[in-house]
Amino acid sequence: MKLSAKEKIEASALILFSRQGFYExxxxxxxxxxxxxxxxxxRLFSNKINLYIETLTSAIKGFEINTNKVLAxxxxxxxxxxxxxxxxxSFASYFDNLHIFRIFVSNMIQIQEIREFAFLIFPDLRQLFxxxxxxxxxxxxxxxxxxxxxxxxxxxxxxxxxxxTTTFTKTEAFDQATHDLxxxxxxxxxxxxxxxxxxxx
Amino acid sequence: MKLSAKEKIEASALILFSRQGFYExxxxxxxxxxxxxxxxxxRLFSNKINLYIETLTSAIKGFEINTNKVLAxxxxxxxxxxxxxxxxxSFASYFDNLHIFRIFVSNMIQIQEIREFAFLIFPDLRQLFxxxxxxxxxxxxxxxxxxxxxxxxxxxxxxxxxxxTTTFTKTEAFDQATHDLxxxxxxxxxxxxxxxxxxxx
Amino acid sequence: MKLSAKEKIEASALILFSRQGFYExxxxxxxxxxxxxxxxxxRLFSNKINLYIETLTSAIKGFEINTNKVLAxxxxxxxxxxxxxxxxxSFASYFDNLHIFRIFVSNMIQIQEIREFAFLIFPDLRQLFxxxxxxxxxxxxxxxxxxxxxxxxxxxxxxxxxxxTTTFTKTEAFDQATHDLxxxxxxxxxxxxxxxxxxxx
Amino acid sequence: MKLSAKEKIEASALILFSRQGFYExxxxxxxxxxxxxxxxxxRLFSNKINLYIETLTSAIKGFEINTNKVLAxxxxxxxxxxxxxxxxxSFASYFDNLHIFRIFVSNMIQIQEIREFAFLIFPDLRQLFxxxxxxxxxxxxxxxxxxxxxxxxxxxxxxxxxxxTTTFTKTEAFDQATHDLxxxxxxxxxxxxxxxxxxxx
DNA sequence: TATGAATGAGTTTTCATTCAT
DNA sequence: TATGAATGAAAACTCATTCAT
Numbered sequence: 001m002k003l004s005a006k007e008k009i010e011a012s013a014l015i016l017f018s019r020q021g022f023y024e025x026x027x028x029x030x031x032x033x034x035x036x037x038x039x040x041x042x043r044l045f046s047n048k049i050n051l052y053i054e055t056l057t058s059a060i061k062g063f064e065i066n067t068n069k070v071l072a073x074x075x076x077x078x079x080x081x082x083x084x085x086x087x088x089x090s091f092a093s094y095f096d097n098l099h100i101f102r103i104f105v106s107n108m109i110q111i112q113e114i115r116e117f118a119f120l121i122f123p124d125l126r127q128l129f130x131x132x133x134x135x136x137x138x139x140x141x142x143x144x145x146x147x148x149x150x151x152x153x154x155x156x157x158x159x160x161x162x163x164x165t166t167t168f169t170k171t172e173a174f175d176q177a178t179h180d181l182x183x184x185x186x187x188x189x190x191x192x193x194x195x196x197x198x199x200x201x
Numbered sequence: 202m203k204l205s206a207k208e209k210i211e212a213s214a215l216i217l218f219s220r221q222g223f224y225e226x227x228x229x230x231x232x233x234x235x236x237x238x239x240x241x242x243x244r245l246f247s248n249k250i251n252l253y254i255e256t257l258t259s260a261i262k263g264f265e266i267n268t269n270k271v272l273a274x275x276x277x278x279x280x281x282x283x284x285x286x287x288x289x290x291s292f293a294s295y296f297d298n299l300h301i302f303r304i305f306v307s308n309m310i311q312i313q314e315i316r317e318f319a320f321l322i323f324p325d326l327r328q329l330f331x332x333x334x335x336x337x338x339x340x341x342x343x344x345x346x347x348x349x350x351x352x353x354x355x356x357x358x359x360x361x362x363x364x365x366t367t368t369f370t371k372t373e374a375f376d377q378a379t380h381d382l383x384x385x386x387x388x389x390x391x392x393x394x395x396x397x398x399x400x401x402x
Numbered sequence: 403m404k405l406s407a408k409e410k411i412e413a414s415a416l417i418l419f420s421r422q423g424f425y426e427x428x429x430x431x432x433x434x435x436x437x438x439x440x441x442x443x444x445r446l447f448s449n450k451i452n453l454y455i456e457t458l459t460s461a462i463k464g465f466e467i468n469t470n471k472v473l474a475x476x477x478x479x480x481x482x483x484x485x486x487x488x489x490x491x492s493f494a495s496y497f498d499n500l501h502i503f504r505i506f507v508s509n510m511i512q513i514q515e516i517r518e519f520a521f522l523i524f525p526d527l528r529q530l531f532x533x534x535x536x537x538x539x540x541x542x543x544x545x546x547x548x549x550x551x552x553x554x555x556x557x558x559x560x561x562x563x564x565x566x567t568t569t570f571t572k573t574e575a576f577d578q579a580t581h582d583l584x585x586x587x588x589x590x591x592x593x594x595x596x597x598x599x600x601x602x603x
Numbered sequence: 604m605k606l607s608a609k610e611k612i613e614a615s616a617l618i619l620f621s622r623q624g625f626y627e628x629x630x631x632x633x634x635x636x637x638x639x640x641x642x643x644x645x646r647l648f649s650n651k652i653n654l655y656i657e658t659l660t661s662a663i664k665g666f667e668i669n670t671n672k673v674l675a676x677x678x679x680x681x682x683x684x685x686x687x688x689x690x691x692x693s694f695a696s697y698f699d700n701l702h703i704f705r706i707f708v709s710n711m712i713q714i715q716e717i718r719e720f721a722f723l724i725f726p727d728l729r730q731l732f733x734x735x736x737x738x739x740x741x742x743x744x745x746x747x748x749x750x751x752x753x754x755x756x757x758x759x760x761x762x763x764x765x766x767x768t769t770t771f772t773k774t775e776a777f778d779q780a781t782h783d784l785x786x787x788x789x790x791x792x793x794x795x796x797x798x799x800x801x802x803x804x
Numbered sequence: 805t806a807t808g809a810a811t812g813a814g815t816t817t818t819c820a821t822t823c824a825t
Numbered sequence: 826t827a828t829g830a831a832t833g834a835a836a837a838c839t840c841a842t843t844c845a846t
Contacts, residue, residue: 005827023224026819037828042821105368106307152370160365167309188389206809228837238811243838245809407830425626429816439832444817446830508709510770566763569708590795608806629840640807645842807846815839822831 006044008034013055018099021106022052059100065093065124076135079142080194086129087186088179090155093125094162095174105163126151142197154193161185207245209235214256219304223253250314257305258320266294266325277336280343281395287333288387289380291326291356295363296375306364318357327352334398343398355394362386408446410436415457420505424454458506459521467495467526478537481544482596488534489588490581492527492557496564497576507565519558528553535599544599556595563587609647611637616658621702624709625655662703668696668727679738682745683797689732690789691782693758696728697765698777708766729754745800757796764788 003011012033016025027048031038045051070089074082094101129151136142161182165171171178204212213234217226228249232239246252271290275283295302302321309315330352337343362383366372372379405413414435418427429450433440447453472491476484496503503522510519531553538544563584567573573580606614615636619628630651634641648654673692677685697704732754739745764785768774774781 021224027821028819038820039822039828040826043827048820156365156370160361164361188393192386192389227835229835239837240811240839241809244811249837425624428814430814440816441818441832441834442830445832450816562763562767566759587795590791594791630842631840641841642807642809642843643805646806651841807844809845810843811840812842813840816837818836819832819834821833823828824830825828 005034005036005040009036009041009044009051010055010058013051014059014099014103017052017055018102027051056100056103063097063122063124065122065128067124067128070128071131074132076139076141079136079197080190082132082136083190083194084183084186086132087154087158087190088183089128090125090158091162091179091182092174093122094159095178098162098166098172101159101162102166105159122155125155129155140199143199145197150193150197157189206235206237206241210237210242210245210252211256211259214252215260218253218256219300222304223308228252254315254320257301260301261321262324264298264323264325266323266329268325268329271329272332275333277340277342280337280398281391283333283337284391284395285384285387287330288355288359288391289384290329291359292363292380292383293375294323294326295360296379299363299367299373302360302364303367306360318360319353321360322353322356326356330356341400344400346398351394351398358390407436407438407442411438411443411446411453412457412460415453416461419454419457420501423505424509429453455521458502461502462522463525465499465524465526467524467530469526469530472530473533476534478541478543481538481599482592484534484538485592485596486585486588488531489556489560489592490585491530492560493564493581493584494576495524495527496561497568497580500564500568500574503561503565504568507561519561520554522561523554523557527557531557542601545601547599552595552599559591608637608639608643612639612644612647612654613658613661616654617662617702617706620655620658621705630654659703659706666700666725666727668725668731670727670731673731674734677735679742679744682739682800683793685735685739686793686797687786687789689735690757690761690793691786692731693728693761694765694782694785695777696725697762698781701765701769701775704762704765705769708762725758728758732757743802746802748800753796753800760792 009030013025013030016030016033027041028038030051031041034041041051045054070085073085076082126148130147133142133145133147133150137144165178165182210231214226214231217231217234228242229239231252232242235242242252246255268290271286274286277283305315305321309318327349331348334343334346334348334351338345366379366383411432415427415432418432418435429443430440432453433443436443443453447456469491472487475487478484506522528550532549535544535547535549535552539546567580567584612633616628616633619633619636630644631641633654634644637644644654648657673688676688679685729751733750736745736748736750736753740747740750768781768785
């Protein structure tokens, strides 16, 4: 399965832009990484800013997470246990797509217009949480709540930790050590979040 | 009251950097805005990244926070209660100067040279924490500790939350709702921080 | 027969560097003289010091020395006699191209990056020594040795004497008087060099 | 004994120019090293090139070597032994004034006008050789010869070795190790030079 | 006499973009 | 469609020199 020139360029651009930022990444660097000539980039994307936008747009479209496995492993009994599994999965998903989030976060801080993108970029993850919370409400295991708000709150906290872990340490992947470090810190947070929706019988 | 060249340059740099970002602002632009030659900038600041850091540092030093009121409201008895008041006050202070930090934090994600939280911490705020911790040590209410380190740890976490709260939500001020949301999440964090310095009698 | 950009640049650079020295010659001057843009220079040579080294290296490669006559006059019996002939010929060759080396050697005293004698050695001359030493080894007249090292050692000594002779006296050519003076001093040196490779039967 | 500003500047300039060359040495560097302001340099020397010339001129005027001790240690019997002592002393003298020779040599290679300076700059050393050779001729220990030429030949060879030793190794002083290394190589050279003037009785 | 502050004119180097092939 | 070669415009930075004090 051969990648088209456009795909190769976008893939390289995504990695480099996220790692080094827009200004520190030169078109020649992208061209070399993608194995094409600089001229090809300009033929296909007109100019650098356009390459940037198209790269991000494509990246967003490409998101798909297989949530079936996780759903299967949920008990739908202990909210705290399930939450731990979901958070763990969320971290793994974010780390897998680190490149894109880095770009978004650094842009979101500066540019108002793209702030609302924040959670659009991971619809499957949001859906997963939504489905789970609904089911739990139906089963009367948790309080009625604004699922969307709760998901936003929790996922933004996950993303926050992903960004800061990768920004201030050299971590780039969710390996076992990183996993343990982060999830350890999340024991209390998960307790807090689950307490928010605990049913007072 | 004439401004010195250094002051003129820093004033112009602060405006341009926060309006346009680091890479989008050239030293010649700053020189023109400040009414000095480019050479003067490099004589006084050595290089561009240093100009950036010094500009921010000066800006932060320039901030004056009235800490008297807070000091008056501290009990110097319950560490946990006092910490809650101090953190609350810190959030309010950062939110008041939100515009300054946005651009710098966003650059920190991408520019290696400025990846240090410490220099983003208000000196008055740091002093406040320092004084408080010292007093508590004298009164034997908390363990002996490295006050500076503890303050950095706690305040960088505050700043982190300020930035992310404003990035992922439309919040721009520390109004009642924001206050409640954030301080709620900090109940556990404060418990954690106070446990660090609890005296084992 | 059109010259390539690289050739045009090297030609201009050689003239300007040897006329004015390294620091007195700017890349923009070379670009103008060569009829190309400055950017082209940096695309082809990366940086100024590299342009300098490549220019000299090319110039030296461009020299062609007719080594046939010398080869014919070698006995391949007495190493010492042959060495005398070869050294004599080397001196003559260097003196013929004196103008090239002057400026570069003077820079070598001051510019760290180019302090390497080896690259100042004529390839044809090096080849001549190499061929001769190999043949002598085959005929078992001299010990096995690192021909390249031996050649470098000997020829850099020749070059050293060329430069200093022309610096401390008004000598500019390898006329009979100069020849006698230098070769006289080399009697002992040649004895030394030949002793290095003498076979102990 | 306080140095005047002019003397301090010349002393610093001499060291820096010789170590780094004319173009690599900035006036601000010299000012800092001399502990004066840049403006002072330009008041006293008008411009950089003039500073360079005046520095060298003063340095030359300042040369004085105490040759009495050496003279006392000469036997006036064995030419070879005496030559060894004289050469040794010459090396020490040159190394002691390394700064000046570096500048001169690198200039002499390029600028014809100052080539004749070469031996003017060490009149005492020349005088020492001259006196010794005359005395030896009077005592009929050596052949009659052109003393000036012989001295030039020998001293230029000494200087050659000083310059090359200091250029291609990190050696900057005539310490014991350097002394041994060089004088070892000079055993044969001295034999050669003394053979030139040996009397065939 | 001495200097701190200032700068104009330069330097090397980078990079997005173009264009002939 | 693809690219190697070329570059204009700009970047950060340097430095000899001036001048008010």
